[in-house]
Amino acid sequence: MPPFDMGRVRDLNAHADINPCGACPVRSLTVCAALEVEELRRLAEILQTVRHEAGHTIFAEGDPAETLYNVTAGTMKLYKLLPDGRRQITGFLLPGDFLGLSVNDTYAYSAESVTPVTLCRFPRRRMDALLEEFPKMQRRLFSMASNELAAAQDQMLLLGRKTAKEKICSFLMMLSQRAQRRGHKENPVHVPMSRADIADYLGLTTETVSRTFTQLKTSRVISLLEGNKVQIHDMDQIFDLAEGA
Amino acid sequence: MPPFDMGRVRDLNAHADINPCGACPVRSLTVCAALEVEELRRLAEILQTVRHEAGHTIFAEGDPAETLYNVTAGTMKLYKLLPDGRRQITGFLLPGDFLGLSVNDTYAYSAESVTPVTLCRFPRRRMDALLEEFPKMQRRLFSMASNELAAAQDQMLLLGRKTAKEKICSFLMMLSQRAQRRGHKENPVHVPMSRADIADYLGLTTETVSRTFTQLKTSRVISLLEGNKVQIHDMDQIFDLAEGA
DNA sequence: CGGATGCTTGATCAATTTCAAGAGGGGTGG
DNA sequence: CCACCCCTCTTGAAATTGATCAAGCATCCG
Numbered sequence: 001m002p003p004f005d006m007g008r009v010r011d012l013n014a015h016a017d018i019n020p021c022g023a024c025p026v027r028s029l030t031v032c033a034a035l036e037v038e039e040l041r042r043l044a045e046i047l048q049t050v051r052h053e054a055g056h057t058i059f060a061e062g063d064p065a066e067t068l069y070n071v072t073a074g075t076m077k078l079y080k081l082l083p084d085g086r087r088q089i090t091g092f093l094l095p096g097d098f099l100g101l102s103v104n105d106t107y108a109y110s111a112e113s114v115t116p117v118t119l120c121r122f123p124r125r126r127m128d129a130l131l132e133e134f135p136k137m138q139r140r141l142f143s144m145a146s147n148e149l150a151a152a153q154d155q156m157l158l159l160g161r162k163t164a165k166e167k168i169c170s171f172l173m174m175l176s177q178r179a180q181r182r183g184h185k186e187n188p189v190h191v192p193m194s195r196a197d198i199a200d201y202l203g204l205t206t207e208t209v210s211r212t213f214t215q216l217k218t219s220r221v222i223s224l225l226e227g228n229k230v231q232i233h234d235m236d237q238i239f240d241l242a243e244g245a
Numbered sequence: 246m247p248p249f250d251m252g253r254v255r256d257l258n259a260h261a262d263i264n265p266c267g268a269c270p271v272r273s274l275t276v277c278a279a280l281e282v283e284e285l286r287r288l289a290e291i292l293q294t295v296r297h298e299a300g301h302t303i304f305a306e307g308d309p310a311e312t313l314y315n316v317t318a319g320t321m322k323l324y325k326l327l328p329d330g331r332r333q334i335t336g337f338l339l340p341g342d343f344l345g346l347s348v349n350d351t352y353a354y355s356a357e358s359v360t361p362v363t364l365c366r367f368p369r370r371r372m373d374a375l376l377e378e379f380p381k382m383q384r385r386l387f388s389m390a391s392n393e394l395a396a397a398q399d400q401m402l403l404l405g406r407k408t409a410k411e412k413i414c415s416f417l418m419m420l421s422q423r424a425q426r427r428g429h430k431e432n433p434v435h436v437p438m439s440r441a442d443i444a445d446y447l448g449l450t451t452e453t454v455s456r457t458f459t460q461l462k463t464s465r466v467i468s469l470l471e472g473n474k475v476q477i478h479d480m481d482q483i484f485d486l487a488e489g490a
Numbered sequence: 491c492g493g494a495t496g497c498t499t500g501a502t503c504a505a506t507t508t509c510a511a512g513a514g515g516g517g518t519g520g
Numbered sequence: 521c522c523a524c525c526c527c528t529c530t531t532g533a534a535a536t537t538g539a540t541c542a543a544g545c546a547t548c549c550g
Binding site (some may be wrong): 078080082083084086087088090101102103108109131132135138139141142146147148149150152153154155156157160163165200202203219242243245 | 380404
Binding site (some may be wrong): 146163164204207208214 | 491505507508
């Protein structure tokens with residue numbers, strides 16, 4: 001725990017005012033990819049850039065959903081809890097991912113930073129107005145939601161039907177592919193989240209996650225490197241292991 | 246298996262031509278709820294109504310996604326398979342539900358009828374054009390996708406973290422609530438799907454599903470009635486059982 | 491009736507969890 | 521700078537939930 005809460009909102013609009021979106025490194029990945037320069041300017045008017053330390057709760061399940069967010073740097077996790085504390089992480093968000101969609105004006109899940117993060121905040125009312133005005137953005141958001149839905153279905157298959165080993169291999173593949181889409185190299189995969197987070201994402205315990213990593217290491221499928229990196233020795237093999245083939 | 250395939254497409258446009266949407270019983274639940282009379286007429290021009298017997302595969306994972314569907318009667322299931330045949334049902338669809346959203350022009354899951362069903366078919370190209378023209382419909386579709394996303398996250402919590410008993414109770418509650426939203430009575434719940442389907446939806450085996458039903462019956466939480474109906478004796482109790490509280 | 495299919499029940503098995511303890515690593519304070 | 525503490529990760533042993541294997545039973549249909 002840091003000596004004081006670095007996780008509070010810090011307004012970076014001093015920089016944002018100049019050109020918050022034009023230079024955005026993840027623009028092509030997210031909802032803003034659909035927009036022209038002038039439209040980007042309008043979007044920039046309503047957004048606020050904030051930073052948070054690792055482990056900061058951005059919002060909790062049930063909170064009124066007044067803000068939409070776009071991750072521009074760092075990793076986030078979304079999760080739901082049962083009354084007795086059991087936790088399911090429903091997704092990890094990387095730069096370019098969107099969060100804050102709500103059903104009945106409250107968030108359906110909690111959101112917390114895994115690493116230090118930078119976020120764009122969009123007030124929902126103003127964002128709704130803008131979506132009305134720019135159907136292209138609306139369509140882009142819809143397409144992103146469709147992708148998320150497909151990912152959610154993959155995750156259901158994983159949670160309901162895969163073994164611990166298949167789950168871990170699927171997880172590593174997913175991280176690798178997402179890194180690649182963001183222009184990073186696919187192979188040593190950066191795994192910034194804890195064993196406990198991985199466990200709660202895959203429906204396992206931390207012990208099983210740890211044991212499975214050791215097992216994959218022992219059978220020369222992966223190596224654990226410095227700095228939370230995982231080296232995958234054979235991409236095709238891990239792909240097969242991920243589906244039990 | 247019926248002696249010949251009753252599951253083939255049968256065009257009911259003889260009826261549909263008259264007033265396919267105006268009298269539609271599920272209009273208020275689905276994407277069409279957003280539309281005015283004139284817009285409905287335009288939608289009716291591009292749709293085709295089809296019926297299928299129980300057990301008919303509408304499309305398979307990986308097929309080119311050329312059609313969107315709306316369920317107007319009956320129950321459908323969506324599922325994904327692993328190479329060795331393990332199956333995860335990602336959702337059951339009831340009247341008013343939508344299916345066929347795709348990511349990269351192919352379906353991300355297979356769709357099969359559980360009971361006899363009636364579907365509205367929308368050619369994707371023409372539907373896209375109409376969505377362009379009617380932003381209200383676009384927004385309605387987006388809102389439906391958001392709801393599905395929230396449901397998918399609930400299902401991840403169920404698959405990853407709930408016990409067999411909690412899963413079955415959650416399942417019964419879900420069916421009860423969805424029936425209620427459709428104007429049916431919430432309590433004897435109609436459960437048209439097989440034990441095998443329930444198992445593949447909840448990440449269990451048929452044996453465990455069967456045993457859990459027996460256990461709930463023995464402990465007087467539910468009764469199994471004629472015609473695939475389940476009587477829930479205490480709604481509050483089953484709600485608590487569904488979350489382990 | 492006969493056969494098929496789906497559902498239930500029983501007995502055993504195994505994957506994963508739970509319980510327990512120790513090792514590694516980073517930061518803090520003496 | 522070192523010692524300590526805390527936290528995460530790993531490893532081991534035992535326990536348990538749900539899976540697997542194996543019959544019966546019921547129901548539906550021809």
